[in-house]
Amino acid sequence: MRIDERIADRHDSLTPQERRAAATLLENLDDLATYRAAELADLAGVSRATMSRLFRSLGFEDFDEVREHLRSLRGAGEPRRIDGAPNAEALAAAEQSAILRAIEHPRIPEAAGLLAMAGRVLVVGWRNSYPVALHLREQLVQARDHVTAGPVPGQTTGEELVGLGAEDVVVAVGFRRRPKGFGDFLAEAGTTGASVILIGDPTAVAHASAASMWLECPLQHSLAFDSYAAPMALASVLADAVLGACGRPGSRRVRAITETYERMEEVE
Structure with missing residues (x-):
């Protein structure tokens, strides 16, 4: 499961502090790989231990594994924000991926x-x-x-x-x-x-x-x-x-x- 899907799936079982940390992850999903775990904790206003617990709750050993997960998403044709002129093919692939996820919702x-x-x-x-x-x-x-x-x-x-x-x-x-x-x-x-x-x-x-x-x-x-x-x-x-x-x-x-x-x- 993607990291955002994992958060949605486990959200109700998270503590209030972990939910705060999860909200910060979602708001910065494009740029997560540019942060350190300590920086994300500061940004969310939670302790580093809370951020580490959240990673484990989501099925990741640590933040390095989160980064690897994000790299695998990009390798599957889901690019993140880019500098300079947009890559039309990458943009179209990302749009297609998002649309498919939306219209295939089982409910x-x-x-x-x-x-x-x-x-x-x-x-x-x-x-x-x-x-x-x-x-x-x-x-x-x-x-x-x-x-x-x-x-x-x-x-x-x-x-x-x-x-x-x-x-x-x-x-x-x-x-x-x-x-x-x-x-x-x-x-x-x-x-x-x-x-x-x-x-x-x-x-x-x-x-x-x-x-x-x-x-x-x-x-x-x-x-x-x-x-x-x-x-x-x-x-x-x-x-x-x-x-x-x-x-x-x-x-x-x-x-x-x-x-x-x-x-x-x-x-x-």
């Missing part, structure tokens, strides 16, 4: 079933997660009705949660650099009785216990800015699975929407 059919059968669906996202949430909403609304996105620019989400119940689903899109209140939103969403599907990169694993379902989706970050190709691909594959789960009613809705477009001459 996509289960998530699609929940979304197809829900009374109402609320899709939320903040900052860079908002375009992913909005894209997912725009796809889902083609297959079924009663799908909303939030927060509407300039508004809050409290009013969106009131009235949700056990027959509804909240999809929370939370990629890294989430707003401070993200955890509070998940907790409040859970009190409504609605199923909560969390979609995020490995750094969101700390919030996974507050969700009914956790769909981990990688971000590709070989360049200075994160690429959201994998999240957008996951949104498309998930929506496609929802359309399939909706069956004939979903197909009829798609056709009705197309006919409405044609009558209103809204699209070319």
